[in-house]
Amino acid sequence: MSNILENLKKRLQVWHEERADRMEAARQAELDEAARREVNVMEFNGALYLSVSGVPLLGIGDISGDLPSAVQAARENYKDWKEEKLWERRGTTHAFTLF
Numbered sequence: 001m002s003n004i005l006e007n008l009k010k011r012l013q014v015w016h017e018e019r020a021d022r023m024e025a026a027r028q029a030e031l032d033e034a035a036r037r038e039v040n041v042m043e044f045n046g047a048l049y050l051s052v053s054g055v056p057l058l059g060i061g062d063i064s065g066d067l068p069s070a071v072q073a074a075r076e077n078y079k080d081w082k083e084e085k086l087w088e089r090r091g092t093t094h095a096f097t098l099f
Helices: 002-038 067-090
Strands: 039-044 047-052 055-059
Touching: 002 039, 055 067
Parallel strands: none
Antiparallel strands: 039 047, 047 055
């Protein structure tokens, strides 16, 4: 009788471990997919940028310096992108129209 219980305990332990492994693999796959979706390379104003959630942050030339310089460049790139999106939302362009 104890042999049957020990065998059942071992099988249950293996099932739990395999289930935990499957859950971890699914979680990692979901994180990988989210990372691929959110972090990309995109073209903005004729140049390539590292983008996060569709926002161009780091240009190719911005990466070569030190980290504080790269962060400052990313902030400037973000501001440029944000300003362009605000212009698009208003239905205007960067060019001025004379009336």
